[in-house]
Amino acid sequence: MAKPLELEINGKRYPVNCPADTPLLYVLRDELGLTGSKYGCGEGQCGACTVLIGGMPRRSCQIPVSAAAAKPITTIEGLEKDGRLDPVQQAFLDAGAFQCAYCTSGMIMSSVGLLQTNPNPSQGEIVQFLQGNVCRCGTHPRIVEAVRQAAKMMQEHGR
Amino acid sequence: MSNVEGKLFIEPERYEFGAAPFHQFELARRDFFKILGAGIAVFAIAKDALARQETAPGHRSFHNEELPKDINAWLHVGEDGSITGFTGKAEIGQNIRTALAQTIADELRVPFESVRMVTADTALTPFDAGTFGSRTTPTIAPQLRRVAAAARDLLVGVAAKEWNVAPAGLVAADAKVTDPASGRSLKYAELARGKTLAQNLPAEDPITPATQWTIAGKAIPKVEARAFVTGKHQYTTDLQPAGLLYGRVLRPPSFGATLTSCDDSVAKAMTGVVVVRDGEFVGVAAPSAHEAQKALDAIHAQWKEVPQTSSKEIFSYLRQNAAAKSEDRFRKQKGSVEEGLASAAHRLDATYTVAYIAHVPLEPRAAVAQWADGKLTVWTGTQRPFANRDELAEVFHLPESSVRVIVPDTGSAYGGKHTSDAALEAARLARAAGRPVKVAWTREEEFTWAYFRPAGVIEVKGGVASDGTLNAWDFHNYHSGMSGIETPYDVANQRTEYHQVPLILRSGSYRGLAATANHFARETQMDALANAAKMDPLEFRMKNLSNARMRAVLEAAAKSFGWPRKKTQEGQGFGIACGDEKGSYVATCAEIAVDKTSRAVRVVRLVEAFECGAIVNPDGLRNQVVGAMIQGLGGALFEAVEFENGRIKNPHFASYRVPRFRDVPEIEAILLDRKDIPSAGAGETPIMAVAPAIGNAIFDATGVRLNNLPMVPNGLRSA
Secondary structure (H helix, E strand, O other): OOOOEEEEEOOEEEEEOOOOOOEHHHHHHHHOOOOOOOOOOOOOOOOOOEEEEOOEEEEOOOOEHHHHOOOOEEOHHHOOEOOEOOHHHHHHHHHOOOOOOOOHHHHHHHHHHHHHHOOOOOHHHHHHHHHHOOOOOOOHHHHHHHHHHHHHHHHHOOO | OEEEOOEEEOOOOOHHHHOOOOOOOOOOHHHHHHHHHOHHHHHHHHHHHHHHHHOOHHHOOOOHHHOOOOOEOOEEEOOOOOEEEEEOOOOOOOOHHHHHHHHHHHHHOOOHHHEEEEEOEOOOOOOOOOOOOOOHHHHHHHHHHHHHHHHHHHHHHHHHHHHOOOHHHOEEEOOEEEEOOOOEEEEHHHHHOOOOOOOOOOOOOOOOOHHHOOOOOOOOOOOOHHHHHOOOOOOHHHOOOOOOEEEEEOOOOOOOOEEEEEEOHHHHHOOOOEEEEEOOEEEEEEOOHHHHHHHHHOOEEEEEOOOOOOHHHHHHHHHHOOOOOHHHEEEEEEOOHHHHHHHOOEEEEEEEEEOOEOOOOOOOOEEEEEEEOOEEEEEEOOOOHHHHHHHHHHHOOOOHHHEEEEOOOOOOOOOOOOOOHHHHHHHHHHHHHOOOEEEEOOHHHHHHHOOEEOOEEEEEEEEEOOOOOEEEEEEEEEOOOOOOOOOOOOOOOEEEEEEOOOOOOOEOOOOOOOHHHHHHHHHHHHHHHHHHOOOOHHHHHHHOOOOHHHHHHHHHHHHHHOOOOOOOOOOEEEEEEEEEEOOEEEEEEEEEEEOOOOOOEEEEEEEEEEEOOOOOOHHHHHHHHHHHHHHHHHHHHOOOOOEEOOEEOOOOOOOOOOOOHHHOOEEEEEEEOOOOOOOOOOOOHHHOOHHHHHHHHHHHHHOOOOOEEOOOOOOOOOO
């Protein structure tokens, strides 16, 4: 067995004992019980597994765990702070931007990543950014609206 | 009704149940003796299952040993005033957990927040055939309303007895019973305390009409929504009971391939790995997904494959292999089609085709199975928990009472999760491992080993008189199915036939079933006939349509869309289509744009009017209607399963295109609320008219008729 890796996830450090090429998604879900990140395709094509690595949205099914050890990781479980939802989570909740909601955590993580680099995206920029996230239930218009509302909320609250 | 191996099935299009289970497991000796000892149980399962199929779910009660102490099988008023509704239906994203709780709260006169739904658990909820056919709202909601009304009467009765007054004068509201004469009141919680109330469901109990609903009919947000935006909700794939092993199943290289040899010695030698070989079933279970994959890769199997029809030749195959026997056909006839066609001023013959498509639920099929003391518990994302239970019981030679199937709220299904595959696989591996096992299908497995919406060929002949009267209609569907096959238009001479064809790919239910195919053919043909008669497509439809509900959705959609519209730019086109199915009505208008140089087609705007009687939750309904429109775009424009010699050639998101953000046009959904009409289901019908509306708009823009679904598979560039 290789020497244990250490991951920093949602501000906590986790020693991880698994092969270096294990995709991060499996480590999060199966080893650490952080099941909010979802398996949708295992091929980086659907976005359900999206997490932030060093603040950037990444498909955790495509990242070997060894490559994720260097930077802080944020998953859907790490967005809520002291019982307060992240503005993106709150906006999804307010807009009812889900049906089966299996894509929701990936959508939220991608959107959080978008708003960090582009705090006031146009509708076209949101659509473009979320192109790699699949919602099979067809909730796209509400998701776009939720991201716009989240941007508004964050600007109003100076976040 | 079809009769497959002595079992009756409600829906004629659920082909998947015609097939034998994928696996038949050997009977272990100890199980055999167990069954001998309780032999009657085996018959009881069969008799019981049959009896249930013949009995409306509303009149079915629990097994005695499972009977909880509630007023009946579907509703419980707790001593703390909490209300629990029970239904065998599953929450798969269609929002029934919220809508059914609204219904109960409304009728029982309690706050919405006090109602909790227990769904799709074979040990706790009453039998249910499955969550399909848009049946939850029209069948389960009224039943819950009736039991809620009965519970309310019961509570009033208890209060009346307590106060020694006549129940007629008492009022139930705000979770309490009040006596207006004396001003006394007792909360439901107080009335329920220390009692074991029981009452049978009255046959006819007056229930609140939709015009007087106070909680139903409102846009109440999805219950437990916070758990979904925080990642806390646990889908089947997220469950991790202690000691869990991860299972993988060895798949044949092609459909119908049989195992000729299998060397699993390397896999068996791996630490912590359990290998199961049982007939054609080969599977592994290991402490991690990674180790399970390694073990699976280490198995060397040889298969005997069989040559099979490919997607390239599927349509000629279907046309040539239609059943000759009349009992394999659905047939409806009126007047003389031949005379009608002969006398028509305009006659058009056309052939339409529909490709196989996949459901692509974002949560793939999955199950967690756990055995304890000879009893099996399976958590699985299925639309048919009781059918899963029965199949597990049959395959593992267990009495039905030893199997419990629980459905966590599931990552969508769209008609694609009727079967028990993952449940059987997980249970087989778990039995061998002596530990719980999770089997979660990969995306490739999901695309390959699930089942598909069947392909079809539809031949239509239509004739129109010189005044625009539709006077002949001849409609033949080969293989794709019977849903929505009958024309809603008034036509004196008509013949409608469904021709069964033996299965090529494993096929089954899909949102709307064949109604999408049949509406595509019918509404495209109607458009072509209008064009031949030089009439406006809406005017032509209205002239031949007397159904007031259909006319109303057409009018509503046309009004919002601005029909008839003048073209303002080159490449612009407008189309309209309508339909009815499963008690609800839909009309869709589409605007498309064709790029002058690239010839790419872009859907610019969709306006859809939908009417399903009294609306239970307008917010949830809007979500479903818009969702169906977007899902409909995929099958209309580019979704198609490609296959050759029993292999799926595009089993990935990269090669099987589903609608994404950029594909979504401006969308408007108009919901017509008919409080005078009982609520119908809404999961399926809103998908049906999208494809023909778009196709008709493409014709309007280009003069090109696209009669094959998908219409523009090559990145919207072929029109």
